[in-house]
Amino acid sequence: MKLTEMGIAGKKENKEQDSFSESSEKQSTFKKFISNSFLHMAIKKGIFYFVVFFIAITLAFLIPRLVPGNVLEYIYQRPQGTPQAVWDEEIKQLEEYLGLNYPLPIQYINFLRSFFFGFDLGYSTLYHLEPVTNIVERTLPYTLMLVVPVLIITFYIGNWIGARAGYSEKRKNKIPYYIFMILQTAPFFWLGYVFVDLFVLQLNWFPYGGTVPPWAWDWDAISTIFDHFWLPFIVLILTNIGGWSTGAYSLMTVEKGEDYLSYANKLGFRDKTMRKYAFRNSMLPQFTGLNLRFNGLIGATLITEVIFQFPGLGATMLLAFKNHDYNLIIGTFIVTIIVVVLGNYLIDMCYAVLDPRIRVGGKGE
């Protein structure tokens, strides 16, 4: 059923493209690139990810409000010597001030309105009533500068190591694969402390903790940031390469048995050329794994930041948790979700550019 549907869709696509090209042959390459199907898929995926984001912020709104007990009494402890009645009155006033006395649906509408029409995430009690948006704006670059390079570098190096080990029979090429396979099983948080012990306490190569200056185009600030940056970066890279290379290894071992490679071998192709062909053909499924890995990597980055006291979203979230700063917890969470959703959308679009079948399939459904 599905095959025939897809076939029909594919034919339609061809016809459309044919008529398109006949009617106007002098189309620019850019317009051909963004064909109908691509836009269709972009919009569809966009709607999907918006729904995901909407559900996520709904959960972020609901979870603290559905927790049994009054959250405010947990945040603000009653000062000693204050009578209970006076304190209750004050809590009530605070509730009215924060809009918590309304019923839940009206609170929800207020929350959505302030979020979508002002990007207002409330005020942080920890940072002397500074808007949460400002704090997040300051901390977000630290998380991004860990996540994005780590994702790209591990993708390249991991696939390269795995494919090399899968293609060749030499032991020399298999050793790095096995090393990273074992490193992958090491829990990254524990490895982080091992690195702290080794490079900070024993060798004293890197600073640990202290204040990391906010990002600025200034050599001193950048060099201090990077001093703090290397250790979490290396830990994340070492523990994430293994996952990619195991996938690439198994894909490559399957690809090695394909007919076209033995044909190329008999034609007398160079080994390097054949390896290139096999690599290009076998790596496409790895791109589908990017989404899941990205989600996992965000979580790992949040915890790694806490361990190295690198002031990104994760460390801020934990600091907020320790100081009972609810708005900051939820603000950092929402921004994390925004990063995840945008990243997933971007990865999906890249995949659609790389693999045209996805676009056609998106239209056929």
Add this chain to the structure above:
Amino acid sequence: MTKEMLSEKEELELADNSFKEVLKEKYHNVMARYKTQIIILFVFFAVISIIVILTIIPPFNEPEKIFWVDGSRDNFSHPTLEHLLGTDQHGRDYLTRLLHAIRNSLAFGFITGSLCTGIAILIGVIGPFKGGVTATTTSFITNIALVFPEIPFILLMSAVLQTREWWITMLIIGLFSWPWAARSIRSQVLTLKERDYVKVAKMSGLKDSKIAFGEVLPNVLPYIFLAFIIFLGNAIVIEAGIAIIGLGQQNWLTLGLLLNHAVSWGFIFPRRLYAMWLTPGICLILIYLAFFLIHSSVSQTFEQRKV
């Protein structure tokens, strides 16, 4: 009468012998084919049973026992002959605590893994079988849950919930890590649904639920088993990860709690008690590696069977 009896006895013996021979043959076949897998599983279960037995018998059966030296607690001691890994902040033997932590971590992973697998099976099997609205909603829920990042949600939940009960951590990890398995089970069930025997079962008037869980599910069991092993390993590691930054549960003595104490009581920075903070991590690596090996060898076996 006697002759018949004899003959019966002889027949029985013959049958017994042939049965034994068949068993022997089967045993040799299995051993020849799945030798490495059996060895790995055997070693794994042997080690775990040794640990479990050690936690019951006397020298290691009291993780909360406090040791005293000259009227004060014997705390933060380096490894000695009496305490092979030293003692912790309250003067408790660390090796005892480590053994108990390994056992509890495995139990934690087992329960959480079964929870995840249960959710994945329910959503993966019910969706394609009910069809219509249920199928679309379940697949939509799975797709959405796939995008939800696991650890930020776990961090939010554990930060917002004010209690630190073990079952809350279990529930949170279980609720956010099932989707990929549900998706793969769903795709398997979708292909199996079109097989002939399912049609026969439908024609013979079986209920949908009976077909789904009686006829189709046993064919997906290998995948479910593999997913369960991955869930088990991941649950142990994630629990340790959220415990080390102080958001985990506090009432079960797991490897995560040991690491949390190592951070908060300064085993790592000021005191540098290597025997006490390196060992939980090494145990985590070994546990994860064991599950990784089991997973890869078992999946190899299933692939061999398919071909």
